[in-house]
Every structure is written in C-alpha cells, then in structure tokens.
Amino acid sequence: xxxxxxxxxxxxxxxxxxxxxxxxxxxxxxxxxxxxxxxxxxxxxxxxxxxxxxxxxxxxxxxxxxxxxxxxxxxxxxxxxxxxxxxxxxxxxxxxxxxxxxxxxxxxxxxxxxxxxxxxxxxxxxxxxxxxxxxxxxxxxxxxxxxxxxxxxxxxxxxxxxxxxxxxxxxxxxxxxxxxxxxxxxxxxxxxxxxxxxxxxxxxxxxxxxxxxxxxxxxxxxxxxxxxxxxxxxxxxxxxxxxxxxxxxxxxxxxxxxxxxxxxxxxxxxxxxxxxxxxxxx
Amino acid sequence: xxxxxxxxxxxxxxxxxxxxxxxxxxxxxxxxxxxxxxxxxxxxxxxxxxxxxxxxxxxxxxxxxxxxxxxxxxxxxxxxxxxxxxxxxxxxxxxxxxxxxxxxxxxxxxxxxxxxxxxxxxxxxxxxxxxxxxxxxxxxxxxxxxxxxxxxxxxxxxxxxxxxxxxxxxxxxxxxxxxxxxxxxxxxxxxxxxxxxxxxxxxxxxxxxxxxxxxxxxxxxxxxxxxxxxxxxxxxxxxxxxxxxxxxxxxxxxxxxxx
Numbered sequence: 427x428x429x430x431x432x433x434x435x436x437x438x439x440x441x442x443x444x445x446x447x448x449x450x451x452x453x454x455x456x457x458x459x460x461x462x463x464x465x466x467x468x469x470x471x472x473x474x475x476x477x478x479x480x481x482x483x484x485x486x487x488x489x490x491x492x493x494x495x496x497x498x499x500x501x502x503x504x505x506x507x508x509x510x511x512x513x514x515x516x517x518x519x520x521x522x523x524x525x526x527x528x529x530x531x532x533x534x535x536x537x538x539x540x541x542x543x544x545x546x547x548x549x550x551x552x553x554x555x556x557x558x559x560x561x562x563x564x565x566x567x568x569x570x571x572x573x574x575x576x577x578x579x580x581x582x583x584x585x586x587x588x589x590x591x592x593x594x595x596x597x598x599x600x601x602x603x604x605x606x607x608x609x610x611x612x613x614x615x616x617x618x619x620x621x622x623x624x625x626x627x628x629x630x631x632x633x634x635x636x637x638x639x640x641x642x643x644x645x646x647x648x649x650x651x652x653x654x655x656x657x658x659x660x661x662x663x664x665x666x667x668x669x670x671x672x673x674x675x676x677x678x679x680x681x682x683x684x685x686x687x688x689x690x691x692x693x694x695x696x697x698x699x700x701x702x703x704x705x706x707x708x
Numbered sequence: 709x710x711x712x713x714x715x716x717x718x719x720x721x722x723x724x725x726x727x728x729x730x731x732x733x734x735x736x737x738x739x740x741x742x743x744x745x746x747x748x749x750x751x752x753x754x755x756x757x758x759x760x761x762x763x764x765x766x767x768x769x770x771x772x773x774x775x776x777x778x779x780x781x782x783x784x785x786x787x788x789x790x791x792x793x794x795x796x797x798x799x800x801x802x803x804x805x806x807x808x809x810x811x812x813x814x815x816x817x818x819x820x821x822x823x824x825x826x827x828x829x830x831x832x833x834x835x836x837x838x839x840x841x842x843x844x845x846x847x848x849x850x851x852x853x854x855x856x857x858x859x860x861x862x863x864x865x866x867x868x869x870x871x872x873x874x875x876x877x878x879x880x881x882x883x884x885x886x887x888x889x890x891x892x893x894x895x896x897x898x899x900x901x902x903x904x905x906x907x908x909x910x911x912x913x914x915x916x917x918x919x920x921x922x923x924x925x926x927x928x929x930x931x932x933x934x935x936x937x938x939x940x941x942x943x944x945x946x947x948x949x950x951x952x953x954x955x956x957x958x959x960x961x962x963x964x965x966x967x
Contacts, residue, residue: 447728447933454930501937644920644934647884647913656912662735665728666912668933669782 431467433576434460436611437527439511439520440586441650442475443485444675445495446667448648449473453505456581456611459640469576471505472527479517480695484654484686488512490678497670517695520580521600524608528578535576579638580604584614587637588623590630594700598629605633613640657681712748714844715741717879718808720792720801722763722918723756723772725943726779727935729916730754734786737849737879740908750844752786753808760798762963765922765954769793771946778938798963801848802868805876809846816844847906848872852882855891855905858898863964869897877904884911925949 436456442449453471460466475491476482485491488509495507511523587610590596604610614620620639624630630637648666656663658681663672675681693701717737723730734752741747756772757763766772769790776788792804820841855878858869872878882888888907892898898905916934924931926949931940943949 450933454932458929644917645913645915649912652912661739664735664783665731666914 430574431465432574433469434466435470435472435527435531435576435578436468436581437472437474437524437578438581439474439523440476440582441480441482441485442473442491442495443482443650444491444653444667444671444680445473445498446648446650446653447665448646450498450502450505450668451642451646452581452583452613455613455640455642456638457504459611459638468504471502471581473499473505473507474511474523474527475507475509477512477514477517479515481517481689481692481698482694483689483692484651485689486680486685490674490680494671494674497674498668500670517699519597519600519696521603524578524580524604528608531576531578577609579609579611581611582613584612584618584620584623587612587614587620590627591623595694595696597700602629602633605630605636609636609638611638611640613642615642615645654681654686658683658686711842712746713842714750715747716751716753716808716812716844716846717749717849718753718755718805718846719849720755720757720804722761722766723754723776724763724766724918725772725921725935725939725948726754726776727916727918727921728933729914731779731783731786732910732914733849733851733881734783736881736908736910737847737906738785740906741879744906747845749785751812752783752849754780754786754788755792755804755808756788756790758793758795758798760796760963762798762957762960764957764960765919766957767948767953771942771948775939775942775948778942779936781936781938800865800868800964802871805846805848805872809876812844812846816841845877847877847879849879850881852880852886852888852891855880855888855898858895859891866897870901873898873901873904877901877906879906879908881908881910883915884909884913922949922954926951926954 436453438449438452440449457468457471460468473495475488475495476485478485478488492507492509492512499505499507508527510526511518590601612620624634624637653663653666656666657675663675667675717734719730719733721730734754738749738752741749754776756769756776757766759766759769773788773790773793780786780788789808791807792799823841858864880888892902892905921931921935925943
C-alpha cells in the first residue's frame with residue numbers, strides 16, 4: 427500500500443569533482459534497497475555539490491561541478507541537482523544542508539496535502555518518541571490520504587561514514603542529529619569495516635536502526651581522484667563518467683596539473699572552523 | 709622518424725550483454741599502446757560469439773549484436789562486426805583473427821593501390837608520407853582470465869596459441885590486484901612470445917560482469933550507469949533477459965570442448 431510507506435529523499439553531499447558513474451550508482455543501489463524493504467518509497471534523489479569555500483585540494487569551480495552534475499542527471503527521472511549549498515559564500519556543515527532540504531520538503535508537503543494534519547516536528551526540539559523510530563505517523567481521523575512525514579537521508583559511501591572519526595572534521599552534535607533525526611544510507615563494498623566502525627561508536631550504535639548499510643555487489647572504484655589523474659595523463663575516461671560529462675570536461679579543458687594544485691597547503695574549511703571553535707573536542 | 713605501426717584491436721566474447729567494462733577494455737588498451745610510442749590504434753572490433761557456442765544463458769546473436777551496436781554508438785573508433793556471429797558453427801578464435809586480418813589487409817592493399825595511382829605532393833615536408841606505409845597489425849584484446857584459459861586441457865590447440873600470440877599478439881587487461889606476468893613465465897610458449905603480449909593494468913576497478921548484470925535484471929534491480937542507457941532500453945523493449953533465457957543451453961557442453 428503506497429500510502430503507508432515512508433517517503434524518502436536521498437541527499438548526497440560531496441565534491442563531485444567530477445561526478446562519476448559510481449556517484450550515480452549510489453543512488454540506484456540505495457533506491458533498490460529501500461524498495462526491497464517494502465516499507466519505503468524513494469521519491470527523489472538530490473545531488474548537492476559542496477561550495478568552493480570547502481577549500482579541498484584540486485577542487486574546481488562550483489559552476490563547472492554543478493553543470494556537470496546536471497548534465498549527468500539530465501536523463502534521470504528522479505535524481506536532480508541542487509545548487510543551494512554551492513551558492514553559499516561560506517562552507518556549510520552537512521547537517522545544515524540536511525536541515526535545509528528537510529524543511530523544504532516539509533513546506534512542499536504541507537502545501538500539497540489535502541488537510542493540514544501532518545505535525546511538523548520543530549527542528550531542535552527533543553522528540554518524545556524513540557530517536558530511531560520512523561514509522562508513519564497515523565492520524566485518528568480517517569483522512570483519505572494518510573501520509574507520513576517524508577524523510578531526507580544522507581546518502582554516502584563508507585569513506586564518509588568513517589570520516590566521522592577524523593578529529594575536528596565533524597561536530598559530535600551534528601553526527602548525532604544526522605543519525606537521530608534524518609538517517610544515513612551507506613553504500614559499501616563487501617567485507618568493508620563499516621559495521622565494525624559503527625560498533626565502535628556509541629552514538630552510531632545507538633542509532634544503528636537509522637543507518638542503512640547497502641552492499642555494493644559490483645566493485646566500482648571509479649573515484650573522482652582517479653578520473654582527474656587519468657585526465658592529467660591524457661588517458662581515456664570513457665565509460666567511467668557519463669559521455670556528456672566527458673565531452674564537457676574535454677570542451678572546457680578542465681582538470682590539469684594546475685587545477686590539481688589549487689588550494690594546496692590550505693586547511694579544509696571544516697578543520698579551519700573547528701580549530702577555532704572550543705566546543706569541537708569530542 | 710619511424711612511423712607508428714597501425715593496430716586493430718579485436719575482442720571476442722559473448723557480450724551478453726555489452727557492459728561499460730567491455731568498452732573500457734578498448735580504451736585502456738588503446739591508451740597503453742599509444743603510450744609505448746610505437747603504435748597507433750586505428751580501429752577496435754567487437755566480435756560477439758555465435759549462438760552455437762552453447763554457453764548457458766546466451767541469448768540470440770541478433771540481440772547481442774544489436775546491443776553492442778547501441779553501446780558503441782558514441783564511439784568513433786570501435787565497431788561491432790557480426791561476421792563471427794553469423795557463422796553456422798562455432799569459430800575458433802584464431803580463425804576469427806585470421807578473417808579480420810585478411811579483411812584489414814584487403815583494405816590496406818586497396819588504399820595502397822589508390823595512393824600509388826595518385827602520388828601526393830609533400831608540400832608540408834611531412835616525413836611520414838614519404839615513408840613506406842606500415843602494414844597494420846591485428847591484436848587480440850582480452851582479460852587476464854582469457855590468458856588463464858590457455859592452461860585448460862583440451863580447450864586450445866597448441867598451434868593455435870602459437871599463432872595467436874606469435875603472429876598476432878595479445879593485449880591483456882588485468883585488475884589492479886592481479887599480475888598475469890607469472891602466468892606468462894610459467895609457460896614456455898607464452899614466455900617465448902612475451903614481447904607480443906601487452907599487459908595492461910586496470911587501476912580503476914570497474915568489475916561489471918555480464919552475469920551479474922543479467923542477475924540484477926531478473927531481480928528487477930537497477931543496472932543504470934553499469935551498461936549504457938540505450939542497451940537498458942533495448943533489453944526492456946525486447947524482454948531479452950529472463951529466468952527462461954538464463955536456462956538456455958543448460959547442461960550443454962561448450963562447443964570448443966566438444967571438438
């Protein structure tokens with residue numbers, strides 16, 4: 427019954443420098459996973475490229491990265507690109523991007539529902555219910571359309587999950603909010619250390635029901651780093667990225683030894699921010 | 709300046725269906741040969757095996773050729789050749805190589821005939837056009853697992869292996885973790901012709917196996933971004949892969965093992 431399934435939006439944050447077939451696969455794998463549970467319906471996928479203020483080495487302008495992602499998703503009927511994050515002048519914590527999209531979803535949902543009977547959980551307020559509960563909120567009065575609150579879940583690879591352990595990269599309260607209020611969908615290769623990593627973290631363990639682990643049955647190691655390396659060496663990247671993205675890169679002469687040197691020596695924005703924030707210690 | 713040797717790459721296989729990995733093999737091989745400075749890859753040929761191969765799950769050649777063709781639409785140098793798939797019986801790989809080499813030779817000779825009739829003025833002083841044209845070479849493009857099959861008893865005739873690696877040559881793509889050079893060292897025959905066996909490492913792992921693709925399709929799982937969209941559409945339109953199609957040739961011995 428489609429009306430009692432929890433609607434899910436998958437949000438992927440990252441550099442997308444450039445976007446590859448592997449990034450796009452994450453969405454497909456996550457969608458299949460949720461549908462197979464029979465309890466969720468994935469209604470949208472959002473790619474949110476990070477802003478230039480992230481200061482990662484080799485990061486090229488957000489304009490190009492957003493354009494390439496848009497080209498890559500042109501023929502997708504459910505994955506789209508959102509450039510809100512990339513337009514911000516300062517780097518934004520991932521949790522803020524999640525909140526933004528969650529709020530956006532709720533506003534749209536309220537506008538769409540026949541009756542204003544969906545309780546909007548105010549962000550920041552503690553929930554009375556169990557933190558990892560995600561059953562649809564049923565109403566007493568039998569309205570014809572009983573919809574649950576759509577959820578925005580952070581879609582990522584095991585590297586992002588494991589980056590939670592990098593000192594000063596994430597605020598503990600942010601990690602908590604991500605897994606408690608939103609949820610994580612983590613795609614990883616078989617035999618990966620993800621489960622061990624979750625086990626070793628009290629916070630992640632507590633909310634493990636809201637951390638969905640999806641196994642990637644086809645080894646797909648098409649990292650953006652390797653794509654950029656191949657381009658610098660004049661090697662082909664065909665069939666690793668969508669053809670339109672490859673053509674765009676070629677046309678615009680993106681990615682060279684010079685572009686790879688950008689931001690060299692600079693501290694990554696989250697590390698810079700946390701270094702100056704006394705509350706950053708876990 | 710010595711001109712580069714023109715090379716044609718030939719890949720034989722089931723292509724059931726053609727995946728992004730199949731096409732990557734061509735790209736990797738071409739890059740590798742170009743970087744030696746000695747070769748110029750002028751063409752890539754995908755040759756789907758005929759239905760008489762008898763492999764389990766093999767769908768009709770008509771579909772496999774059509775899908776390969778769709779997959780290669782965006783390529784300006786790789787094409788699919790249906791000759792092998794159109795033969796009544798299964799054709800040994802060495803015969804497929806011979807056929808395509810003869811075709812290449814024919815093309816080369818007719819081009820030479822045309823050139824000799826209309827000699828070009830070398831106004832630009834391009835040294836290449838003054839030189840004797842170089843005969844093209846045809847090389848077999850394969851994965852490391854193919855090299856491994858040379859060891860399977862009764863699968864290959866020794867004289868065929870000799871012709872494949874000696875006369876033609878192999879471009880063998882292997883995964884980041886494996887190293888087929890040991891395989892070559894262990895074989896006297898292969899060691900003798902190692903100058904004609906090009907080993908290429910695939911550092912960007914992309915192990916899209918056709919078997920897994922078919923399995924995913926049967927389960928209604930997505931294969932987008934693993935095989936071209938045009939191939940996905942074709943498969944859906946013609947309902948190519950089903951539980952039934954996977955059972956075809958079940959229990960049957962592969963044709964080469966029957967000889």
